[in-house]
Amino acid sequence: MTTETxxxxxxxxxxxxxxxxxxxxxxxxxxxxxDRATVHAILDQAYVCHLGFxxxxxxxxxxxxxxxxxxxxxxxxxxxxRPLLAAGRTDPGLPVCVTVTHxxxxxLARSAFHHSLNxxxxxxxxxxxxxxxxxxxxxxxxxxxxxxxxxxxADSRPADARELAATAVIRLDLxxxxxxxxxxxxxxxxxxLDLPYWSGVVPVAPAYGTPVPAADLAPGTAVPDYLAAx
Amino acid sequence: MTTETxxxxxxxxxxxxxxxxxxxxxxxxxxxxxDRATVHAILDQAYVCHLGFxxxxxxxxxxxxxxxxxxxxxxxxxxxxRPLLAAGRTDPGLPVCVTVTHxxxxxLARSAFHHSLNxxxxxxxxxxxxxxxxxxxxxxxxxxxxxxxxxxxADSRPADARELAATAVIRLDLxxxxxxxxxxxxxxxxxxLDLPYWSGVVPVAPAYGTPVPAADLAPGTAVPDYLAAx
Numbered sequence: 305m306t307t308e309t310x311x312x313x314x315x316x317x318x319x320x321x322x323x324x325x326x327x328x329x330x331x332x333x334x335x336x337x338x339d340r341a342t343v344h345a346i347l348d349q350a351y352v353c354h355l356g357f358x359x360x361x362x363x364x365x366x367x368x369x370x371x372x373x374x375x376x377x378x379x380x381x382x383x384x385x386r387p388l389l390a391a392g393r394t395d396p397g398l399p400v401c402v403t404v405t406h407x408x409x410x411x412l413a414r415s416a417f418h419h420s421l422n423x424x425x426x427x428x429x430x431x432x433x434x435x436x437x438x439x440x441x442x443x444x445x446x447x448x449x450x451x452x453x454x455x456x457x458a459d460s461r462p463a464d465a466r467e468l469a470a471t472a473v474i475r476l477d478l479x480x481x482x483x484x485x486x487x488x489x490x491x492x493x494x495x496x497l498d499l500p501y502w503s504g505v506v507p508v509a510p511a512y513g514t515p516v517p518a519a520d521l522a523p524g525t526a527v528p529d530y531l532a533a534x
Numbered sequence: 535m536t537t538e539t540x541x542x543x544x545x546x547x548x549x550x551x552x553x554x555x556x557x558x559x560x561x562x563x564x565x566x567x568x569d570r571a572t573v574h575a576i577l578d579q580a581y582v583c584h585l586g587f588x589x590x591x592x593x594x595x596x597x598x599x600x601x602x603x604x605x606x607x608x609x610x611x612x613x614x615x616r617p618l619l620a621a622g623r624t625d626p627g628l629p630v631c632v633t634v635t636h637x638x639x640x641x642l643a644r645s646a647f648h649h650s651l652n653x654x655x656x657x658x659x660x661x662x663x664x665x666x667x668x669x670x671x672x673x674x675x676x677x678x679x680x681x682x683x684x685x686x687x688a689d690s691r692p693a694d695a696r697e698l699a700a701t702a703v704i705r706l707d708l709x710x711x712x713x714x715x716x717x718x719x720x721x722x723x724x725x726x727l728d729l730p731y732w733s734g735v736v737p738v739a740p741a742y743g744t745p746v747p748a749a750d751l752a753p754g755t756a757v758p759d760y761l762a763a764x
Contacts, residue, residue: 351637351651351738352653356595358591358593362631362659363629364586364631365657367635369650401586401592402595403595403596405582407581410683413748414690414691415690415691415693416676416691416693427594429592446646448649452640457646459732461645463646463647471647489749490748492750498752502745502747502751506745507742510739512736513737513738517734518720518733520722520733521732521733521734525732
């Protein structure tokens with residue numbers, strides 16, 4: 305991927321996360337954004353985050369569901385899963401890096417070198433802690449369901465005591481955060497503009513198919529309105 | 535996310551990667567796959583991987599372009615980027631974890647607890663090394679362009695000496711590899727089947743928009759056939 309001139313620099317606004325050594329990119333700094341609105345929108349549109357942690361000195365990157373509530377990310381899993389165990393065991397928590405990425409377009413330049421992707425990503429550095437408060441656990445689990453489909457948690461059976469006990473939730477506060485994005489067309493070198501190759505962008509976006517009812521769903525059960533909004 | 539009974543166990547086939555301690559999941563083992571065909575298909579369909587490495591003792595997860603050539607993954611970036619510098623500096627290479635994930639469906643169960651995603655992911659553990667051989671570098675760069683759009687490297691200007699010198703390529707051999715996937719409908723508990731909530735799966739898949747020509751493209755330049763195949 306290559307650099308380009310962005311319309312605005314990655315400056316901090318009043319409602320923005322403060323940059324740190326870890327959240328200022330070593331290159332393509334003009335692609336960095338720190339404002340909450342941009343960061344939150346990128347997070348909220350993604351179904352899966354990639355959770356990085358260190359096990360026995362080596363990196364591990366695990367795809368997992370997540371949800372944002374204000375300035376916190378919640379991730380959950382079985383109480384037996386490795387990172388969740390580690391977050392609970394380790395005092396003071398588990399150092400993690402959580403990254404979310406959307407691919408928005410394939411950028412085709414005249415030169416192989418300037419091929420790229422349009423994308424939006426968020427990277428969060430911090431320490432994850434297990435949530436032990438039951439009310440906060442419930443808030444997080446509802447947010448996880450509503451993150452999959454907004455409005456769904458109110459239209460399903462809430463977790464019972466046994467299910468709550470089997471689920472571990474970890475929280476990562478959003479403090480050391482950076483969004484990075486690329487938009488726009490290819491950036492060919494001036495001397496390449498007359499080459500006979502097509503150049504431009506192929507947009508990519510997720511599309512939803514027709515909902516498929518469960519095999520054991522009672523015939524005639526209506527598809528809820530909140531699915532039509534997807 | 536919850537466990538379910540899968541149609542086949544995650545056994546190794548003749549043309550499969552051998553499981554290791556790191557590639558046998560601690561839970562949902564029935565979702566694991568080790569055969570090359572499954573692993574390669576998941577890798578080849580993804581535009582972005584999430585590259586995990588350790589910096590100053592803390593995890594970093596970086597989204598980046600990649601391509602597969604046989605049993606090797608190639609990643610590239612500026613010669614000034616941090617992980618690429620580290621892969622070159624560190625003898626014997628940079629320990630990494632590379633993960634690729636596709637979200638295929640939103641799984642809505644009657645119970646909040648059994649909500650899930652259908653997904654396909656691949657996790658690769660290993661040590662990345664900088665590629666120093668020029669022919670291998672060129673093969674990797676062509677593969678990276680063809681990974682974005684198959685057939686494109688032959689229809690663009692190849693990298694020149696200056697561009698080659700500015701690009702660092704790292705290789706990660708596919709040896710310690712595992713795919714993990716969930717398919718099918720929700721797995722509600724028997725006692726929940728009569729609850730009045732819709733349950734089923736909403737399919738999700740990437741969709742391509744109409745190619746947008748570069749602002750400086752000569753009018754009348756035809757959209758290439760390989761884009762119509764997307």
